[in-house]
Amino acid sequence: MLTESAPHYRQPLLKTPFHERAREWSQLDSFVPWSGYSTVDVFTSVEQEYFAIRNASSLYDLTPMVKYRICGTDALRFLNRLVTRDLSKLGPGKVAYVVWCDDAGQLIDDGTVFCIGAQEYRLCTGERQLDWLRASAIGFAVEIQEITEDIAALAVQGPTSCALLLRAGLTGIERLRPFEHGEFTLTRAGREPMSLMVSRTGFTGDLGYELWLRPADAEPVWDVLLEEGSPRAVRPVGSRALNMARIEAGFLLPNVDFISAAHTLYVGTERSPLELGLGWLVDFGKGHFTGRRALLAEQERGPRRQLVGLDVDGNKPAHNALLYSDRSARREVGSVSSATWSPTCKRNLALAMVEAAYVSVGSTVWAEIYLNRELTWQRRVVRARVVERPFFAPARRRSTPPALY
């Protein structure tokens, strides 16, 4: 173990408070870095974990999500100038999905804002943003504090997640509506009561919750959930199974479906929220926000390309496929950023950036897919249709109280 004084590049990845438990469950010992933490890629098999998400419940450690505490008299004004969405109606106990842009209206990152109180918010995001948040704070009476390490986070997602949490002792959880959060107490015989924050949010497009805990409570909560859950097919899942679920739900993954405008090196590789199909998050009427003028100009011009959902013929995922205007594959019109075979939809799904002429539902493009058949490569050009997103949107994700499977 290296000491605190070792330079940062010799420090090992951080361990989340769930790490020791995750090791016990991991058959593959497959850990990958995420925001400076070591996290699980696959525990047992991607398929088994995927079906836990869709057919039972899954536990996913999202502690590495970067969390900021934002408070002060200008907290709301600051956030409304930062993000494209109008947060003025976001009351305490509510959560909003937001994106924020640079001056040129190009996406820096997405995340969720939790309204904790009148002058206190929490921003959760995939990557560190302190530099941009501090630039955005010039002229605002606001205090920004990174609290990533102070809070352990566990996503409990799947059709039986509400039942599982109730069984684990989170009384009242069934009343929590989508995009709400609240304080709950987990009481179990023989254990100290633990208070934790729960939000009805997630990255699976399914019924699900996210638990925000004191790091010291991480292992007891994990133990309680798996005590109740493992006889009922509940299992911890890694990021690869989650990736299948989030593609079905049509959610974007940073560095996969877009590169943060703060990190792009090549001109023209950044993406605006309008291009990414996130126009519904952009509120031009709320007053000024960073990137507003550029986005307004882009809207008047019309975006040159847009992210769409594709239903690809066949069952081979169109990973990184180039897209063409016709079968002859002579004129490129876009490319795939995320692809998966969806076991639930029984469809071959992809998220792709295509030229403006091909964005309407029903348009056809042709995907170039390479298949490796025992080291013999084959090239296929297959039809792909632009379809509605999300690909998978069960009613249970919104129903309150949820059915207790």
Place this chain on the structure above:
Amino acid sequence: MSAAAAYDCVVVGGGHNGLVCATYLARAGRSVLVLEAAPSLGGAAITREFAPGFRVSACAHLLHLMPPALMRELQLERHGLAWAAREVGTLALDPSGSPLHLAQGTLTELSSGAPAPDSAAFQEWRALLRRFTAALHPVLNQTPPRLGTGAWRDRGALLSLALRIRRLGRTDLRELLRIGGICIHDVLEERFASPLLKGALALDAVLGTNYGPRSPGTVLSLLYRSAAGAGAERLALPRGGMGSLTQALAEAARAAGVRLRTDATVERILVHEDRVQAVTLAGGETVRARAVISSADPKTTLLQLLGSEHLDAGFTRRVAQLRTRGLAGKLHLALDGLPVFRGVPASCLRDRLLLAPSADYIERAYNHTKYREYSAAPMMEVTVPSVADPSLAPSGQHVLSAIVQYLPYEVAGGWEEQRPRLLQTLLSTLAAYAPDLPQRVRAAELLAPPDIEREFRIGGGHWHHAELALDQFFLVRPVPGATQYRAPVAGLYLCGAGCHPGGGVMGLAGRNAAREVLREAA
């Protein structure tokens, strides 16, 4: 904005740039109101009493940057501008008492009147600067073009600049490219032998900047000064001090129909649907306007009057990071008689006196500022304006006005404690050249950068509002996103020294800004 606007244009700040801008706008038929926070107009170009009976140009003290064409267009002489001296020469003072005299293209020993040893090299240097100046001067009258827009206006401006520079010919072009980004010290070492001359020429390159002679970019600041003044030695003293220039500007503005209000502090610029709508004054009054043109420094205008909530975060950060702290201070002395400078006849005291006996002397004075100190041997540009203009002091008595460098904005110990100490340092520095000077002092005033900030409402106290350096120059001045005198919010313009072509009593930022305002349909 509806036709109910009280004014077409409200100009924030009644300094020279604000007045120039207002006059051009009014002449083009706009209804214009100038709002000045101080009790009188003039900004940092004013004359005021600092001791009973003694008046002085309180900030800028020599006029050399304002183009004659601009003064003619505004008919300043008809509006009351008169001259105490038109061709003020320069004396590079030497502690041993043998000063050099720099006048239009000549370099002589003051004592003998004979050409000084570096005379030929000096003339060659002057001729080179004149050729560069001819190529660069038109840039000052121009709105800086934007890069990469494809607009014909921008392309044309860039092309004509490139052509003018190309027309310098191979030798001069090569020299311009070679020295354009380097330090004045190296160039002076190549060309001259006399430390005194090198000190004098280095002083002009660093006056009013945050740089020493060995700082890169100081050739650029000298070129800027030369281009603006069309020759650094053409210095003038308006009769009655710099305030009479701005009074004439105010008269020209009034004659053009501009309404001028003093004691009117703008507190906020109000925005409605991403367009300026009005300004509010201290006391609560609101004045509606179609366009607001601010001659205040960019940070004050954009971050305080407008507010970052109307700006993008990246742009806001660029504005916040502008280097706006001045290093120049101002010394005013009331003297009961004319002091005797060693080797300088009394009749020569109408010239400006440079206390910078070598470039190294300046560099040493500069070194201290890195550590929040000032040097025990500061650099000074001294004038005794009462020699040419007796109206400034009681009969037989005199005022001395000096620009003092380098004074850090934040000094160790604080300026309250350091001001009296620095005054003693300055008096003993002067005494090395004029031994009787300290005993002639009846009153003294010393303005450090924070004093200049307070009195003239220039954030940071820099006379260019923002440092004139390559990264805050021409195409990118004050910051990308606010070049071409336009702020990102529609209807808001900048017209102060923070814009191209910068500060000093020049007025071109005001005139260029007016042209941009007028490009937008009334």
